[in-house]
Amino acid sequence: MSVKERLKTFIRYRGVGERQFCRTIGVSESFVSAMRISLQPDKIASIIHQYPELNINWLLTGEGSMIQKSHARLKEAKTTIHVLNDLIDSREERIHILEEENTALKREIDSLHKKTHL
Structure with missing residues (x-):
């Protein structure tokens, strides 16, 4: 599973749409669908700030559980x-x-x- 797929999994888990998620972290509404391989550090910081329960290690590597x-x-x-x-x-x-x-x-x-x- 890719970072993009794990991010989509988390978004579904949270019950918010991709557009709402993108607005929450301060990126364009097409950010998730336009993702290629990974996330830039500033985007990771924004995600951590808005969704502190998300295990960033899981998001980036797939290791561990999705929720801390x-x-x-x-x-x-x-x-x-x-x-x-x-x-x-x-x-x-x-x-x-x-x-x-x-x-x-x-x-x-x-x-x-x-x-x-x-």
Whole structure:
């Protein structure tokens, strides 16, 4: 697989089109399709800056994994935190609903007590 093919693989992985990728790194929209053999150092620097999770060694040589392990773990951690935050929010919402129901039941009990003691 060539550098160009690996770059296209990464772009598909990220779910952005080639044009969007090119705009993001500050090159012409035809940059990827016009690539020949490799990348110039300034283009590599721009890609690293915009897509720090990309393993540049993989991009240039095909060795290792496409995504740097530290970034993959960070992404997993962020997903886990997001799920936990959703669970906390859901739990807090349920607590709030239960507190409101409890207050309403107390009012109803008080009302019943007043009616039976008249």
